[in-house]
Amino acid sequence: MAEAQPLLEVRNLSVTFDTAQGPVRAVRDVSWSVGRGEVLAILGESGSGKSVSSSAVLDLIDCPPGRIESGQILFEGRDLLGMSRAERRTINGRRIAMIFQDPLSHLNPVYAVGWQIEETMVIHGTSRAEARAETLRLLARVGIPDPAEAAAKYPHQFSGGQRQRLMIAMALALKPDLLIADEPTTALDVTVQAQILALIEELQAETGMGLVIITHDLGVVAEMADRVVVMNRGEIVERGGAAEVYRNPQHPYTQRLIAAAPGQGAMRETRQDASPILSLRHVSKRYGAFTALHGISYDLHEGEVLAIVGESGSGKSTTARLLLRLEEASGGQALYRGQDLLAMSPRDLHALRREIQMVFQDPTQSLNPRMTVYQLISEAWAIHPGIVERARWRARVAELLAEVGLDDGYMSRYPHQISGGQRQRVAIARALALEPRIIVCDEAVSALDVQVQAQVIRLLDRLKASHGLSYIFIAHDLPVVRDFADRVLVMRGGRIVEQGDVRQIFEMPREEYTRNLLAASLDPDPEVQAQRRAARQAMETA
The missing domain is CATH 3.40.50.300 (P-loop containing nucleotide triphosphate hydrolases)
Incomplete structure (x- = not known):
């Protein structure tokens, strides 16, 4: 559970994007934290600001048109927003890593996947030979068959579930202290989703890393989260333990989210008269x-x-x-x-x-x-x-x-x-x-x-x-x-x-x-x- 000093703490973060229609306040005075070994779920629909607030942690907001108006992002007590670009690069990837929603968009189509995972380590000082050996170990660890052969393949040669496993291998290459998973299982089949979540959970137990899962799927929250924050229109409208929020939602938006979850209505009776x-x-x-x-x-x-x-x-x-x-x-x-x-x-x-x-x-x-x-x-x-x-x-x-x-x-x-x-x-x-x-x-x-x-x-x-x-x-x-x-x-x-x-x-x-x-x-x-x-x-x- 959370320690006295969280591993990561976002305090009063506000992010604005300039558009042709005027400024859009994507994140408004948002605060949340996650400790070592803890799973925090950020729940909300598209446009709620959940991905923007996590992108700010890794300095992935395009500026312009986006800008951080106010707030702090404290990693082990140090404000990431006050660091130089060079200091951020020593933390991004090595200490804080991210799994993106669409792996095909974030894996370079012209490089073999093995080289891409190796490069993550080489950039941070690992020798090429050591990085290659670790890449094969990681591919085996995330369940990719025949790692040596797979390392020479390109992203389009893998299934959606396998590409997500490749992203996990890349994110974990440097054994980060914090992993941010942005919709890691959206559009995956239920069995593949279960395998990916089990893999993340297993790897977290091994390393003790903190985990932030960004999702709109209540089932993922139920399976993974210790705590949950609910975002709507750039603001946190509710927070608490996962079971507590599900059983006793206070905010109307959270109530609507839970009511909209599929699988709760009556099943249809089959028609027998149609040709x-x-x-x-x-x-x-x-x-x-x-x-x-x-x-x-x-x-x-x-x-x-x-x-x-x-x-x-x-x-x-x-x-x-x-x-x-x-x-x-x-x-x-x-x-x-x-x-x-x-x-x-x-x-x-x-x-x-x-x-x-x-x-x-x-x-x-x-x-x-x-x-x-x-x-x-x-x-x-x-x-x-x-x-x-x-x-x-x-x-x-x-x-x-x-x-x-x-x-x-x-x-x-x-x-x-x-x-x-x-x-x-x-x-x-x-x-x-x-x-x-x-x-x-x-x-x-x-x-x-x-x-x-x-x-x-x-x-x-x-x-x-x-x-x-x-x-x-x-x-x-x-x-x-x-x-x-x-x-x-x-x-x-x-x-x-x-x-x-x-x-x-x-x-x-x-x-x-x-x-x-x-x-x-x-x-x-x-x-x-x-x-x-x-x-x-x-x-x-x-």
Whole structure:
């Protein structure tokens, strides 16, 4: 627990960013601390200031446009803000390290990962030979197979979970006293998330380092945190023990966060009266000698939400890409209203493509950064003329934005000028522009804050009812699936290992793989999560 003198103490920190619309006070008079061996969680949504306050610790705020207006950041009693750049460099990396949210953005794509980890140590005075040996040890320690071979690979050659392990290896290379983990498991599958959190916890126990976890995931707080501070609009609105804050939240914002946590509502009853709108029959996909899909078959019924769950590499996203002909299948049929989508000519497929649309996981990558929101949505009508008269384009875009909870003022904005949740709403509006019958959501809410996630799920549900939509909902967030889906397919290694209605899958899973997936999912209640952890540890030691 915390010592008399904390390892790190942030006192009355205020950070402002200058924008074209005027100054934005991103952090306002914030104070928090963490001791050796302690885990502090900073909880809040995008824009709450949680990442900005931690970036200030490592001097990672771009100045300009950002500036630290006031405050102190005391590391072992010394104010980091009063140090020279040279002094900060002796602490950053060596004494205080950080794991970033998106490892692909923070690993250099043109250097082998082994060299990048070595360089972290070489910069701080370690010999190249010693750094190389330590790199291989670290790669093995964080669970990367065949460290010598892996060290010569590049970031794009690893999975998301493996890239996060590489970031952990790099952060721990110099055995820091303090580790800051900024959304370390966002968008990872539940089993990979559990492995990453267990690894961080194990390494912390070995080294006694202090740990600050920045997150919007209540399950991560429940699993890891001793104490929690809750941030909203740049201010700390609540603080206390993790269980205390969950059980007895005082601030309305904290109460809304906890109420929005998925997996707490009633499960849906499966509809039995609808006919299939889409039928996959023995669909397979091979990449050379590797088989990604082993002849899978399933039906999607009218007005149904069919969830597909499984770990990375299970084939769930491959299914979606084949269905939309973003890749070509190696065999099988995908029958949509009796027509085989996989055998259609490009001309025939173009005519039907408007009826099956997709919302991708990352709207930042799927929305053209050079186009305004108006252009992004109306582009669909230029590609598929006859849906909306050009004279009505602007009015129809405004109607679609209203349907997804945005006003017409967003039409002139570019993707980078709106939040992640708003970008995902624009992506949904773009999909709706073609009046489809089926929407494929590929991890469409996985990286969203809990309240925004709940809003988007409610939006999708409302649109399903008003537009008669059917959804293929690909997800790794099992509590969201529990709340939203009618039926669930569980995939592993390119095969469907189990399928059934949502109640059967969540309450009476037949397969051990499904039970392991459910067991790896985190509960937002710290007491429930502590019981799960104790049960898991008892099984491991049995």
